[in-house]
Amino acid sequence: MKLRTFTLITICAFIAWTNVYAIERIPIGSGGEGVAIDTRTQTAVITSKSYTGLGAKPVDTGTISIIDLKTKQVTKVIEVGGVPVGPAINERTNTLVFSDKAHNEVVLLDLATGTERARIPVGVNPSCVGIDPQHNIATVASVDDS
Numbered sequence: 001m002k003l004r005t006f007t008l009i010t011i012c013a014f015i016a017w018t019n020v021y022a023i024e025r026i027p028i029g030s031g032g033e034g035v036a037i038d039t040r041t042q043t044a045v046i047t048s049k050s051y052t053g054l055g056a057k058p059v060d061t062g063t064i065s066i067i068d069l070k071t072k073q074v075t076k077v078i079e080v081g082g083v084p085v086g087p088a089i090n091e092r093t094n095t096l097v098f099s100d101k102a103h104n105e106v107v108l109l110d111l112a113t114g115t116e117r118a119r120i121p122v123g124v125n126p127s128c129v130g131i132d133p134q135h136n137i138a139t140v141a142s143v144d145d146s
Contacts, residue, residue, distance in 0.1 A: 033062075034128070036087040036096065038111075042069040045111070047084035047098055064096065064109065078114045080107065086128035090136065097138045099126035106140050 033047045044067040062084040066076040082100035084107070089096055095117065096109040104124055108117040123142030130139045 033083070033085040034087045034098070036089045037069070038089045038091050038094075040091045043067065043075075043111075044069055045087050045089060045096055047087045049083040049085075062100070062102075064098075064114075066111065076114060078109070080109070080116070082107075086126070086140075088129040088131040088138065090131050090133045090138075092133045093136065097129045097131060099129055099140055101125055101127070104142075106138065 033049055035047075036045045037043070038045070046065040046067065047062065048065065049062045062080045062082050064078040064080055064084060064087075065074050066078070067073065068075050080100070082102035082105070084098045085101055087096055087098040089111070094111045096111050098107055098109070099105075099122070100107050100119070103119070104122060104126060105119045106122050106126060106129065107119050109115070110117055122140050123144070125144040126140050126142045128141050131137070132139075
């Protein structure tokens with residue numbers, strides 16, 4: 001019991017510390033699932049999912065928020081079906097690649113236009129995505145599938 005109490009106090013102290021020392025907070029919605037940064041354009045991409053209630057199953061209404069890091073403004077919010085997680089940006093092609101956990105797919109999204117280029121079926125419960133921009137290759141890890 002003492003260890004559990006100490007752990008909770010430590011977690012609360014860490015959260016309070018990060019809130020005090022946060023450089024700036026930009027509201028993007030609820031259920032943030034991942035971030036990718038394009039260093040060339042100074043743009044951040046945040047993937048978010050929605051919930052019907054605390055602890056409830058995710059709803060099929062994920063969003064991609066694009067933030068200009070120079071102005072600290074959300075420049076575009078793109079609605080995507082499913083639960084977008086683990087984003088990665090290919091800076092050479094200006095393409096965002098992310099996993100859609102709800103549909104077991106990887107999505108290729110054109111960042112300039114906000115349109116989907118492709119949805120590719122992958123293993124069960126995909127999570128993070130990695131990109132090799134030199135060879136234009138993406139890899140995805142699936143949590144429930146080997």
